[in-house]
Amino acid sequence: MDFVLPRRRFLAGAATTTAALALGGPAARAAGGPIKAAWVYVGPVGDFGWSYQHDQGRKAVEKEFGDKVKTSFVEKVAEGPDAERVIRQLAQSNDIVFTTSFGFMNPAERVAKQFPKVKFEQATGYKTAPNFAEYNSRFYQGRAITGAIAGHLSKKGVAGYVGSVPIPEVVMGINAFTLAAQKVNPNFQTKVIWVNGWFDPGKEADAAKSLIDQGADFLCQHTDSPAVVQTAEARGIPAVGQASNMQSFGPKVQVTSIMDNWAPYYIERIKAVMDGTWKTQSVWMGLKEGLVDMAAYGPMVTPEVAAAADKVKAGLMDGSYQAFAGPIKDQKGVEKVSAGKSLTDEELLKLDWYVQGVQA
Known part of the structure:
Protein backbone atom coordinates (compact mmCIF):
# COMPACT_ATOMS: atom_id res chain seq x y z
CA MET A 1 0.00 0.00 0.00
CA ARG A 138 -21.81 4.00 14.22
CA PHE A 139 -21.22 5.16 10.67
CA TYR A 140 -23.21 2.19 9.41
CA GLN A 141 -26.39 3.91 10.60
CA GLY A 142 -25.83 6.66 8.07
CA ARG A 143 -25.11 4.04 5.42
CA ALA A 144 -28.48 2.44 6.11
CA ILE A 145 -30.24 5.77 5.56
CA THR A 146 -28.41 6.33 2.28
CA GLY A 147 -29.15 2.76 1.25
CA ALA A 148 -32.86 3.47 1.61
CA ILE A 149 -32.42 6.53 -0.61
CA ALA A 150 -30.46 4.50 -3.16
CA GLY A 151 -33.15 1.84 -3.25
CA HIS A 152 -35.65 4.47 -4.35
CA LEU A 153 -33.49 6.56 -6.69
CA SER A 154 -31.47 3.90 -8.53
CA LYS A 155 -33.36 2.96 -11.68
CA LYS A 156 -30.99 0.09 -12.45
CA GLY A 157 -30.84 -1.19 -8.90
CA VAL A 158 -27.04 -0.97 -9.03
CA ALA A 159 -24.91 1.24 -6.79
CA GLY A 160 -21.20 1.86 -6.99
CA TYR A 161 -19.28 2.00 -3.72
CA VAL A 162 -15.74 3.39 -3.49
CA GLY A 163 -14.11 1.59 -0.56
CA SER A 164 -10.99 2.69 1.29
CA VAL A 165 -9.45 -0.18 3.28
CA PRO A 166 -11.30 -3.50 3.86
CA ILE A 167 -11.58 -3.39 7.64
CA PRO A 168 -14.78 -4.30 9.55
CA GLU A 169 -15.87 -0.65 9.86
CA VAL A 170 -15.94 -0.27 6.08
CA VAL A 171 -17.37 -3.72 5.37
CA MET A 172 -20.27 -3.18 7.77
CA GLY A 173 -21.05 0.11 6.02
CA ILE A 174 -21.22 -1.59 2.64
CA ASN A 175 -23.47 -4.29 4.07
CA ALA A 176 -25.76 -1.85 5.90
CA PHE A 177 -26.14 0.22 2.73
CA THR A 178 -26.97 -2.84 0.63
CA LEU A 179 -29.42 -4.37 3.10
CA ALA A 180 -31.35 -1.09 3.41
CA ALA A 181 -31.52 -0.72 -0.38
CA GLN A 182 -32.75 -4.31 -0.67
CA LYS A 183 -35.69 -3.53 1.62
CA VAL A 184 -36.86 -1.28 -1.23
CA ASN A 185 -35.58 -3.35 -4.15
CA PRO A 186 -34.83 -7.00 -3.23
CA ASN A 187 -32.62 -7.37 -6.32
CA PHE A 188 -30.43 -4.39 -5.48
CA GLN A 189 -26.69 -4.86 -6.04
CA THR A 190 -23.66 -2.94 -4.77
CA LYS A 191 -20.44 -2.99 -6.78
CA VAL A 192 -17.33 -2.14 -4.76
CA ILE A 193 -13.92 -0.92 -5.91
CA TRP A 194 -11.20 -0.68 -3.25
CA VAL A 195 -8.60 2.08 -3.54
CA ASN A 196 -6.57 0.69 -0.59
CA GLY A 197 -6.11 4.06 1.05
CA TRP A 198 -8.09 6.67 2.92
CA PHE A 199 -7.25 9.74 0.85
CA ASP A 200 -6.30 9.51 -2.80
CA PRO A 201 -8.48 11.82 -4.94
CA GLY A 202 -7.08 10.47 -8.21
CA LYS A 203 -7.80 6.83 -7.41
CA GLU A 204 -11.18 7.72 -5.91
CA ALA A 205 -12.23 9.58 -9.06
CA ASP A 206 -11.00 6.74 -11.30
CA ALA A 207 -12.91 4.20 -9.20
CA ALA A 208 -16.09 6.29 -9.40
CA LYS A 209 -15.80 6.58 -13.19
CA SER A 210 -15.22 2.83 -13.51
CA LEU A 211 -18.25 2.02 -11.38
CA ILE A 212 -20.46 4.26 -13.49
CA ASP A 213 -19.10 2.62 -16.64
CA GLN A 214 -19.99 -0.77 -15.08
CA GLY A 215 -23.62 0.29 -14.81
CA ALA A 216 -23.91 1.97 -11.40
CA ASP A 217 -26.39 4.85 -11.33
CA PHE A 218 -25.86 5.77 -7.67
CA LEU A 219 -22.53 6.35 -5.90
CA CYS A 220 -21.50 5.95 -2.28
CA GLN A 221 -18.05 6.15 -0.70
CA HIS A 222 -15.99 5.43 2.39
CA THR A 223 -13.04 7.55 1.32
CA ASP A 224 -12.11 11.00 2.51
CA SER A 225 -11.94 13.34 -0.47
CA PRO A 226 -14.86 14.86 -2.41
CA ALA A 227 -13.59 13.27 -5.65
CA VAL A 228 -16.47 10.77 -5.83
CA VAL A 229 -19.09 13.49 -5.44
CA GLN A 230 -17.29 15.66 -8.00
CA THR A 231 -17.26 12.76 -10.47
CA ALA A 232 -20.93 12.13 -9.84
CA GLU A 233 -21.69 15.81 -10.48
CA ALA A 234 -19.89 15.67 -13.80
CA ARG A 235 -21.81 12.54 -14.82
CA GLY A 236 -25.20 13.49 -13.37
CA ILE A 237 -25.30 10.52 -10.96
CA PRO A 238 -26.79 10.83 -7.43
CA ALA A 239 -24.12 10.43 -4.76
CA VAL A 240 -23.51 10.49 -1.02
CA GLY A 241 -20.90 12.68 0.68
CA GLN A 242 -18.54 11.34 3.34
CA ALA A 243 -17.71 12.61 6.84
CA SER A 244 -18.65 16.23 6.15
CA ASN A 245 -21.16 18.02 3.96
CA MET A 246 -19.80 17.85 0.40
CA GLN A 247 -22.74 19.60 -1.21
CA SER A 248 -20.56 22.39 -2.59
CA PHE A 249 -18.76 19.76 -4.70
CA GLY A 250 -21.98 18.24 -6.01
CA PRO A 251 -24.80 20.77 -5.64
CA LYS A 252 -27.00 19.01 -8.17
CA VAL A 253 -26.32 15.38 -7.28
CA GLN A 254 -25.48 15.03 -3.59
CA VAL A 255 -28.49 13.38 -1.97
CA THR A 256 -27.04 13.82 1.54
CA SER A 257 -23.78 13.41 3.43
CA ILE A 258 -23.03 11.20 6.40
CA MET A 259 -21.46 13.75 8.73
CA ASP A 260 -19.15 13.10 11.68
CA ASN A 261 -19.57 15.38 14.68
CA TRP A 262 -16.60 14.82 17.01
CA ALA A 263 -16.69 18.17 18.82
CA PRO A 264 -18.95 17.21 21.76
CA TYR A 265 -16.89 14.09 22.48
CA TYR A 266 -13.58 15.92 22.40
CA ILE A 267 -14.88 18.70 24.62
CA GLU A 268 -16.20 16.16 27.13
CA ARG A 269 -12.92 14.25 27.27
CA ILE A 270 -10.72 17.34 27.61
CA LYS A 271 -12.96 18.54 30.41
CA ALA A 272 -12.48 15.18 32.12
CA VAL A 273 -8.71 15.61 31.92
CA MET A 274 -9.04 19.08 33.42
CA ASP A 275 -11.18 18.05 36.38
CA GLY A 276 -9.34 14.77 37.01
CA THR A 277 -12.25 12.46 36.14
CA TRP A 278 -10.81 10.98 32.94
CA LYS A 279 -11.02 7.19 32.84
CA THR A 280 -10.45 4.68 30.11
CA GLN A 281 -13.55 3.55 28.25
CA SER A 282 -14.80 1.95 25.08
CA VAL A 283 -17.74 3.78 23.53
CA TRP A 284 -19.63 3.35 20.27
CA MET A 285 -22.11 6.13 19.60
CA GLY A 286 -24.19 7.15 16.62
CA LEU A 287 -27.28 9.06 15.53
CA LYS A 288 -28.90 9.04 18.96
CA GLU A 289 -25.85 10.57 20.64
CA GLY A 290 -25.19 13.03 17.81
CA LEU A 291 -21.84 11.65 16.61
CA VAL A 292 -23.49 10.75 13.30
CA ASP A 293 -25.63 13.31 11.50
CA MET A 294 -27.07 13.67 8.04
CA ALA A 295 -26.77 16.68 5.74
CA ALA A 296 -29.91 18.25 4.27
CA TYR A 297 -31.36 16.34 1.33
CA GLY A 298 -30.32 17.46 -2.14
CA PRO A 299 -32.56 18.31 -5.11
CA MET A 300 -32.69 14.72 -6.38
CA VAL A 301 -34.47 13.56 -3.21
CA THR A 302 -38.23 13.79 -3.63
CA PRO A 303 -40.52 14.36 -0.62
CA GLU A 304 -41.56 10.70 -0.78
CA VAL A 305 -37.95 9.48 -0.72
CA ALA A 306 -37.10 11.93 2.06
CA ALA A 307 -39.99 10.57 4.13
CA ALA A 308 -38.75 7.01 3.62
CA ALA A 309 -35.22 7.99 4.66
CA ASP A 310 -36.49 9.89 7.70
CA LYS A 311 -38.44 6.80 8.76
CA VAL A 312 -35.24 4.71 8.69
CA LYS A 313 -33.39 7.41 10.63
CA ALA A 314 -36.10 7.58 13.30
CA GLY A 315 -36.11 3.79 13.59
CA LEU A 316 -32.35 3.66 14.01
CA MET A 317 -32.56 6.24 16.77
CA ASP A 318 -35.38 4.61 18.73
CA GLY A 319 -34.26 1.03 18.08
CA SER A 320 -37.26 -0.04 16.01
CA TYR A 321 -35.08 -0.40 12.90
CA GLN A 322 -32.15 -2.80 13.07
CA ALA A 323 -29.66 -2.40 10.25
CA PHE A 324 -28.51 -6.02 10.56
CA ALA A 325 -31.71 -7.87 11.40
CA GLY A 326 -32.07 -11.36 9.93
CA PRO A 327 -32.56 -13.20 7.77
CA ILE A 328 -29.26 -12.28 6.12
CA LYS A 329 -27.35 -14.36 3.59
CA ASP A 330 -23.76 -13.88 2.50
CA GLN A 331 -22.46 -13.66 -1.07
CA LYS A 332 -22.60 -17.45 -1.45
CA GLY A 333 -26.20 -17.64 -0.29
CA VAL A 334 -25.34 -19.09 3.12
CA GLU A 335 -27.57 -17.83 5.90
CA LYS A 336 -25.44 -15.90 8.40
CA VAL A 337 -28.21 -14.36 10.50
CA SER A 338 -31.51 -16.13 11.02
CA ALA A 339 -34.92 -14.47 11.19
CA GLY A 340 -35.62 -12.87 14.53
CA LYS A 341 -31.95 -12.30 15.30
CA SER A 342 -29.53 -9.49 14.60
CA LEU A 343 -25.77 -9.14 14.48
CA THR A 344 -24.35 -8.12 17.84
CA ASP A 345 -21.87 -5.29 18.32
CA GLU A 346 -19.14 -7.84 18.93
CA GLU A 347 -19.94 -9.56 15.64
CA LEU A 348 -20.09 -6.27 13.75
CA LEU A 349 -16.68 -5.21 15.02
CA LYS A 350 -15.22 -8.40 13.53
CA LEU A 351 -17.29 -8.43 10.33
CA ASP A 352 -15.34 -9.93 7.44
CA TRP A 353 -18.01 -11.05 4.97
CA TYR A 354 -20.36 -9.39 2.49
CA VAL A 355 -24.10 -9.77 2.26
CA GLN A 356 -25.76 -11.23 -0.79
CA GLY A 357 -25.86 -8.65 -3.56
CA VAL A 358 -22.42 -7.16 -2.89
CA GLN A 359 -19.86 -7.55 -5.67
CA ALA A 360 -16.42 -6.82 -4.25
Whole structure:
Protein backbone atom coordinates (compact mmCIF):
# COMPACT_ATOMS: atom_id res chain seq x y z
CA MET A 1 0.00 0.00 0.00
CA ASP A 2 1.47 3.40 -0.99
CA PHE A 3 1.31 6.30 1.42
CA VAL A 4 2.50 9.88 1.22
CA LEU A 5 5.09 10.67 3.86
CA PRO A 6 3.63 12.98 6.51
CA ARG A 7 4.12 16.71 6.38
CA ARG A 8 4.44 17.67 10.01
CA ARG A 9 2.62 20.69 11.27
CA PHE A 10 2.64 21.48 14.98
CA LEU A 11 0.44 24.21 16.38
CA ALA A 12 2.16 23.84 19.74
CA GLY A 13 5.75 22.88 20.48
CA ALA A 14 6.64 19.23 21.04
CA ALA A 15 10.16 19.50 22.42
CA THR A 16 11.54 16.46 24.20
CA THR A 17 12.85 17.04 27.72
CA THR A 18 14.80 14.81 30.04
CA ALA A 19 12.16 15.37 32.71
CA ALA A 20 9.42 14.24 30.37
CA LEU A 21 11.19 10.99 29.59
CA ALA A 22 11.90 10.34 33.25
CA LEU A 23 8.24 10.73 34.14
CA GLY A 24 7.03 8.59 31.26
CA GLY A 25 5.04 11.56 30.04
CA PRO A 26 4.99 15.35 29.68
CA ALA A 27 7.01 17.52 32.02
CA ALA A 28 4.94 18.67 34.98
CA ARG A 29 2.73 21.66 34.16
CA ALA A 30 3.08 24.87 36.09
CA ALA A 31 0.23 25.42 38.51
CA GLY A 32 -2.83 26.42 36.51
CA GLY A 33 -1.04 25.75 33.21
CA PRO A 34 -2.98 24.67 30.12
CA ILE A 35 -3.87 21.10 29.29
CA LYS A 36 -1.84 20.01 26.28
CA ALA A 37 -3.73 17.89 23.76
CA ALA A 38 -2.56 16.53 20.41
CA TRP A 39 -4.27 14.89 17.45
CA VAL A 40 -2.82 12.54 14.81
CA TYR A 41 -4.51 12.56 11.39
CA VAL A 42 -4.16 10.00 8.61
CA GLY A 43 -5.02 12.56 5.92
CA PRO A 44 -4.61 16.28 5.37
CA VAL A 45 -6.80 18.60 7.42
CA GLY A 46 -8.02 19.98 4.11
CA ASP A 47 -9.46 16.68 2.86
CA PHE A 48 -13.01 18.04 3.44
CA GLY A 49 -13.82 14.66 4.97
CA TRP A 50 -12.52 12.51 7.82
CA SER A 51 -9.45 14.41 9.02
CA TYR A 52 -11.15 17.74 8.39
CA GLN A 53 -13.99 16.81 10.73
CA HIS A 54 -11.63 15.65 13.48
CA ASP A 55 -9.80 18.96 13.17
CA GLN A 56 -13.09 20.81 13.49
CA GLY A 57 -13.47 18.97 16.80
CA ARG A 58 -10.00 20.12 17.86
CA LYS A 59 -10.90 23.70 17.00
CA ALA A 60 -14.10 23.36 19.02
CA VAL A 61 -11.96 22.38 22.02
CA GLU A 62 -9.90 25.56 21.59
CA LYS A 63 -13.05 27.66 21.34
CA GLU A 64 -14.59 26.01 24.40
CA PHE A 65 -11.61 26.25 26.74
CA GLY A 66 -9.55 29.14 25.42
CA ASP A 67 -6.16 29.53 27.10
CA LYS A 68 -6.90 26.61 29.42
CA VAL A 69 -5.88 24.26 26.63
CA LYS A 70 -3.06 24.16 24.09
CA THR A 71 -3.60 21.93 21.08
CA SER A 72 -1.43 20.57 18.29
CA PHE A 73 -1.83 18.18 15.41
CA VAL A 74 0.16 16.20 12.88
CA GLU A 75 -1.47 15.55 9.52
CA LYS A 76 -0.85 13.00 6.74
CA VAL A 77 0.66 10.35 9.00
CA ALA A 78 1.04 6.95 7.34
CA GLU A 79 -0.42 3.93 9.14
CA GLY A 80 2.87 2.18 9.74
CA PRO A 81 6.18 2.56 11.57
CA ASP A 82 6.16 6.33 11.13
CA ALA A 83 2.93 6.58 13.12
CA GLU A 84 4.57 5.12 16.22
CA ARG A 85 7.41 7.63 16.00
CA VAL A 86 4.99 10.56 15.65
CA ILE A 87 2.79 9.37 18.53
CA ARG A 88 5.82 8.85 20.77
CA GLN A 89 7.07 12.35 20.05
CA LEU A 90 3.69 13.84 20.92
CA ALA A 91 3.50 11.79 24.12
CA GLN A 92 6.65 13.47 25.38
CA SER A 93 4.99 16.90 25.59
CA ASN A 94 1.21 16.35 25.87
CA ASP A 95 -1.27 15.29 28.53
CA ILE A 96 -3.54 13.49 26.05
CA VAL A 97 -3.09 12.24 22.49
CA PHE A 98 -5.97 11.40 20.13
CA THR A 99 -5.06 9.00 17.30
CA THR A 100 -7.78 9.14 14.68
CA SER A 101 -7.43 6.18 12.33
CA PHE A 102 -7.79 2.42 12.74
CA GLY A 103 -4.21 1.79 11.63
CA PHE A 104 -2.89 3.90 14.52
CA MET A 105 -4.30 1.54 17.15
CA ASN A 106 -1.35 -0.82 17.58
CA PRO A 107 1.33 1.90 17.45
CA ALA A 108 -0.65 3.98 19.96
CA GLU A 109 -1.07 0.99 22.25
CA ARG A 110 2.69 0.40 22.26
CA VAL A 111 3.42 4.04 23.05
CA ALA A 112 0.77 4.11 25.78
CA LYS A 113 2.62 1.33 27.60
CA GLN A 114 5.77 3.43 27.54
CA PHE A 115 4.03 6.58 28.80
CA PRO A 116 1.67 5.46 31.60
CA LYS A 117 1.08 9.04 32.80
CA VAL A 118 -0.15 10.21 29.40
CA LYS A 119 -3.73 9.57 28.28
CA PHE A 120 -4.38 8.15 24.82
CA GLU A 121 -7.62 7.84 22.87
CA GLN A 122 -7.96 5.79 19.69
CA ALA A 123 -10.72 6.36 17.13
CA THR A 124 -12.39 3.29 15.56
CA GLY A 125 -10.22 0.76 17.37
CA TYR A 126 -11.11 -1.89 19.93
CA LYS A 127 -8.23 -2.11 22.41
CA THR A 128 -8.17 -0.43 25.82
CA ALA A 129 -5.81 -0.09 28.79
CA PRO A 130 -5.79 2.03 31.97
CA ASN A 131 -4.45 5.03 30.01
CA PHE A 132 -5.76 3.99 26.59
CA ALA A 133 -9.41 4.58 25.62
CA GLU A 134 -11.37 3.76 22.48
CA TYR A 135 -14.11 5.79 20.80
CA ASN A 136 -16.08 4.94 17.71
CA SER A 137 -19.04 6.14 15.69
CA ARG A 138 -21.81 4.00 14.22
CA PHE A 139 -21.22 5.16 10.67
CA TYR A 140 -23.21 2.19 9.41
CA GLN A 141 -26.39 3.91 10.60
CA GLY A 142 -25.83 6.66 8.07
CA ARG A 143 -25.11 4.04 5.42
CA ALA A 144 -28.48 2.44 6.11
CA ILE A 145 -30.24 5.77 5.56
CA THR A 146 -28.41 6.33 2.28
CA GLY A 147 -29.15 2.76 1.25
CA ALA A 148 -32.86 3.47 1.61
CA ILE A 149 -32.42 6.53 -0.61
CA ALA A 150 -30.46 4.50 -3.16
CA GLY A 151 -33.15 1.84 -3.25
CA HIS A 152 -35.65 4.47 -4.35
CA LEU A 153 -33.49 6.56 -6.69
CA SER A 154 -31.47 3.90 -8.53
CA LYS A 155 -33.36 2.96 -11.68
CA LYS A 156 -30.99 0.09 -12.45
CA GLY A 157 -30.84 -1.19 -8.90
CA VAL A 158 -27.04 -0.97 -9.03
CA ALA A 159 -24.91 1.24 -6.79
CA GLY A 160 -21.20 1.86 -6.99
CA TYR A 161 -19.28 2.00 -3.72
CA VAL A 162 -15.74 3.39 -3.49
CA GLY A 163 -14.11 1.59 -0.56
CA SER A 164 -10.99 2.69 1.29
CA VAL A 165 -9.45 -0.18 3.28
CA PRO A 166 -11.30 -3.50 3.86
CA ILE A 167 -11.58 -3.39 7.64
CA PRO A 168 -14.78 -4.30 9.55
CA GLU A 169 -15.87 -0.65 9.86
CA VAL A 170 -15.94 -0.27 6.08
CA VAL A 171 -17.37 -3.72 5.37
CA MET A 172 -20.27 -3.18 7.77
CA GLY A 173 -21.05 0.11 6.02
CA ILE A 174 -21.22 -1.59 2.64
CA ASN A 175 -23.47 -4.29 4.07
CA ALA A 176 -25.76 -1.85 5.90
CA PHE A 177 -26.14 0.22 2.73
CA THR A 178 -26.97 -2.84 0.63
CA LEU A 179 -29.42 -4.37 3.10
CA ALA A 180 -31.35 -1.09 3.41
CA ALA A 181 -31.52 -0.72 -0.38
CA GLN A 182 -32.75 -4.31 -0.67
CA LYS A 183 -35.69 -3.53 1.62
CA VAL A 184 -36.86 -1.28 -1.23
CA ASN A 185 -35.58 -3.35 -4.15
CA PRO A 186 -34.83 -7.00 -3.23
CA ASN A 187 -32.62 -7.37 -6.32
CA PHE A 188 -30.43 -4.39 -5.48
CA GLN A 189 -26.69 -4.86 -6.04
CA THR A 190 -23.66 -2.94 -4.77
CA LYS A 191 -20.44 -2.99 -6.78
CA VAL A 192 -17.33 -2.14 -4.76
CA ILE A 193 -13.92 -0.92 -5.91
CA TRP A 194 -11.20 -0.68 -3.25
CA VAL A 195 -8.60 2.08 -3.54
CA ASN A 196 -6.57 0.69 -0.59
CA GLY A 197 -6.11 4.06 1.05
CA TRP A 198 -8.09 6.67 2.92
CA PHE A 199 -7.25 9.74 0.85
CA ASP A 200 -6.30 9.51 -2.80
CA PRO A 201 -8.48 11.82 -4.94
CA GLY A 202 -7.08 10.47 -8.21
CA LYS A 203 -7.80 6.83 -7.41
CA GLU A 204 -11.18 7.72 -5.91
CA ALA A 205 -12.23 9.58 -9.06
CA ASP A 206 -11.00 6.74 -11.30
CA ALA A 207 -12.91 4.20 -9.20
CA ALA A 208 -16.09 6.29 -9.40
CA LYS A 209 -15.80 6.58 -13.19
CA SER A 210 -15.22 2.83 -13.51
CA LEU A 211 -18.25 2.02 -11.38
CA ILE A 212 -20.46 4.26 -13.49
CA ASP A 213 -19.10 2.62 -16.64
CA GLN A 214 -19.99 -0.77 -15.08
CA GLY A 215 -23.62 0.29 -14.81
CA ALA A 216 -23.91 1.97 -11.40
CA ASP A 217 -26.39 4.85 -11.33
CA PHE A 218 -25.86 5.77 -7.67
CA LEU A 219 -22.53 6.35 -5.90
CA CYS A 220 -21.50 5.95 -2.28
CA GLN A 221 -18.05 6.15 -0.70
CA HIS A 222 -15.99 5.43 2.39
CA THR A 223 -13.04 7.55 1.32
CA ASP A 224 -12.11 11.00 2.51
CA SER A 225 -11.94 13.34 -0.47
CA PRO A 226 -14.86 14.86 -2.41
CA ALA A 227 -13.59 13.27 -5.65
CA VAL A 228 -16.47 10.77 -5.83
CA VAL A 229 -19.09 13.49 -5.44
CA GLN A 230 -17.29 15.66 -8.00
CA THR A 231 -17.26 12.76 -10.47
CA ALA A 232 -20.93 12.13 -9.84
CA GLU A 233 -21.69 15.81 -10.48
CA ALA A 234 -19.89 15.67 -13.80
CA ARG A 235 -21.81 12.54 -14.82
CA GLY A 236 -25.20 13.49 -13.37
CA ILE A 237 -25.30 10.52 -10.96
CA PRO A 238 -26.79 10.83 -7.43
CA ALA A 239 -24.12 10.43 -4.76
CA VAL A 240 -23.51 10.49 -1.02
CA GLY A 241 -20.90 12.68 0.68
CA GLN A 242 -18.54 11.34 3.34
CA ALA A 243 -17.71 12.61 6.84
CA SER A 244 -18.65 16.23 6.15
CA ASN A 245 -21.16 18.02 3.96
CA MET A 246 -19.80 17.85 0.40
CA GLN A 247 -22.74 19.60 -1.21
CA SER A 248 -20.56 22.39 -2.59
CA PHE A 249 -18.76 19.76 -4.70
CA GLY A 250 -21.98 18.24 -6.01
CA PRO A 251 -24.80 20.77 -5.64
CA LYS A 252 -27.00 19.01 -8.17
CA VAL A 253 -26.32 15.38 -7.28
CA GLN A 254 -25.48 15.03 -3.59
CA VAL A 255 -28.49 13.38 -1.97
CA THR A 256 -27.04 13.82 1.54
CA SER A 257 -23.78 13.41 3.43
CA ILE A 258 -23.03 11.20 6.40
CA MET A 259 -21.46 13.75 8.73
CA ASP A 260 -19.15 13.10 11.68
CA ASN A 261 -19.57 15.38 14.68
CA TRP A 262 -16.60 14.82 17.01
CA ALA A 263 -16.69 18.17 18.82
CA PRO A 264 -18.95 17.21 21.76
CA TYR A 265 -16.89 14.09 22.48
CA TYR A 266 -13.58 15.92 22.40
CA ILE A 267 -14.88 18.70 24.62
CA GLU A 268 -16.20 16.16 27.13
CA ARG A 269 -12.92 14.25 27.27
CA ILE A 270 -10.72 17.34 27.61
CA LYS A 271 -12.96 18.54 30.41
CA ALA A 272 -12.48 15.18 32.12
CA VAL A 273 -8.71 15.61 31.92
CA MET A 274 -9.04 19.08 33.42
CA ASP A 275 -11.18 18.05 36.38
CA GLY A 276 -9.34 14.77 37.01
CA THR A 277 -12.25 12.46 36.14
CA TRP A 278 -10.81 10.98 32.94
CA LYS A 279 -11.02 7.19 32.84
CA THR A 280 -10.45 4.68 30.11
CA GLN A 281 -13.55 3.55 28.25
CA SER A 282 -14.80 1.95 25.08
CA VAL A 283 -17.74 3.78 23.53
CA TRP A 284 -19.63 3.35 20.27
CA MET A 285 -22.11 6.13 19.60
CA GLY A 286 -24.19 7.15 16.62
CA LEU A 287 -27.28 9.06 15.53
CA LYS A 288 -28.90 9.04 18.96
CA GLU A 289 -25.85 10.57 20.64
CA GLY A 290 -25.19 13.03 17.81
CA LEU A 291 -21.84 11.65 16.61
CA VAL A 292 -23.49 10.75 13.30
CA ASP A 293 -25.63 13.31 11.50
CA MET A 294 -27.07 13.67 8.04
CA ALA A 295 -26.77 16.68 5.74
CA ALA A 296 -29.91 18.25 4.27
CA TYR A 297 -31.36 16.34 1.33
CA GLY A 298 -30.32 17.46 -2.14
CA PRO A 299 -32.56 18.31 -5.11
CA MET A 300 -32.69 14.72 -6.38
CA VAL A 301 -34.47 13.56 -3.21
CA THR A 302 -38.23 13.79 -3.63
CA PRO A 303 -40.52 14.36 -0.62
CA GLU A 304 -41.56 10.70 -0.78
CA VAL A 305 -37.95 9.48 -0.72
CA ALA A 306 -37.10 11.93 2.06
CA ALA A 307 -39.99 10.57 4.13
CA ALA A 308 -38.75 7.01 3.62
CA ALA A 309 -35.22 7.99 4.66
CA ASP A 310 -36.49 9.89 7.70
CA LYS A 311 -38.44 6.80 8.76
CA VAL A 312 -35.24 4.71 8.69
CA LYS A 313 -33.39 7.41 10.63
CA ALA A 314 -36.10 7.58 13.30
CA GLY A 315 -36.11 3.79 13.59
CA LEU A 316 -32.35 3.66 14.01
CA MET A 317 -32.56 6.24 16.77
CA ASP A 318 -35.38 4.61 18.73
CA GLY A 319 -34.26 1.03 18.08
CA SER A 320 -37.26 -0.04 16.01
CA TYR A 321 -35.08 -0.40 12.90
CA GLN A 322 -32.15 -2.80 13.07
CA ALA A 323 -29.66 -2.40 10.25
CA PHE A 324 -28.51 -6.02 10.56
CA ALA A 325 -31.71 -7.87 11.40
CA GLY A 326 -32.07 -11.36 9.93
CA PRO A 327 -32.56 -13.20 7.77
CA ILE A 328 -29.26 -12.28 6.12
CA LYS A 329 -27.35 -14.36 3.59
CA ASP A 330 -23.76 -13.88 2.50
CA GLN A 331 -22.46 -13.66 -1.07
CA LYS A 332 -22.60 -17.45 -1.45
CA GLY A 333 -26.20 -17.64 -0.29
CA VAL A 334 -25.34 -19.09 3.12
CA GLU A 335 -27.57 -17.83 5.90
CA LYS A 336 -25.44 -15.90 8.40
CA VAL A 337 -28.21 -14.36 10.50
CA SER A 338 -31.51 -16.13 11.02
CA ALA A 339 -34.92 -14.47 11.19
CA GLY A 340 -35.62 -12.87 14.53
CA LYS A 341 -31.95 -12.30 15.30
CA SER A 342 -29.53 -9.49 14.60
CA LEU A 343 -25.77 -9.14 14.48
CA THR A 344 -24.35 -8.12 17.84
CA ASP A 345 -21.87 -5.29 18.32
CA GLU A 346 -19.14 -7.84 18.93
CA GLU A 347 -19.94 -9.56 15.64
CA LEU A 348 -20.09 -6.27 13.75
CA LEU A 349 -16.68 -5.21 15.02
CA LYS A 350 -15.22 -8.40 13.53
CA LEU A 351 -17.29 -8.43 10.33
CA ASP A 352 -15.34 -9.93 7.44
CA TRP A 353 -18.01 -11.05 4.97
CA TYR A 354 -20.36 -9.39 2.49
CA VAL A 355 -24.10 -9.77 2.26
CA GLN A 356 -25.76 -11.23 -0.79
CA GLY A 357 -25.86 -8.65 -3.56
CA VAL A 358 -22.42 -7.16 -2.89
CA GLN A 359 -19.86 -7.55 -5.67
CA ALA A 360 -16.42 -6.82 -4.25
